[in-house]
Amino acid sequence: MKTLTAQMSSDGSAWRLYVVLYGVPDWPTFRWERTAPVPTVAERRRALAALGYEVAPGVVWTWTEDSQVPEDDSTAVVLIAAVTVRERDGGAA
Structure with a gap:
């Protein structure tokens, strides 16, 4: 099954999670x-599921x-989390 990368980031503003789809x-x-x-791991899992992953x-x-x-390196820090994901069975992605 094909895998992709999901990332979650914040630069001090709201957190966002996205699945990287080149092109x-x-x-x-x-x-x-x-x-x-x-966001907790459980919240991230639910968000990914809502996106079909x-x-x-x-x-x-x-x-x-x-x-x-x-x-x-004196500018604000951006935190980036990443994980390998796959489409869920029957997902909308």
């Missing part, structure tokens, strides 16, 4: 209208830290 202009996206707390078996979320301006 597609509008990626499936879910947005939490809060800045804290970080599920976390691939045996995979865990990984976290990366970046800067809003990558060449300037």
Whole structure:
């Protein structure tokens, strides 16, 4: 079964989760209208399911830290979580 990458990010504003689909202009996206707390794994699983995806078996979320301006480490931090996903059986994706 084909796998894709889902990412969740925040730069201090609301958290959003999206599935990366290369060559597609509008990626499936879910947005939490809060800045804290970080969405739980269960919330992320439900959001992915609403988008038609599920976390691939045996995979865990990984976290990366970046800067809003990558060449300037004094700018605000952007937190990015990523996980491998696959389409759910009967999913809309």
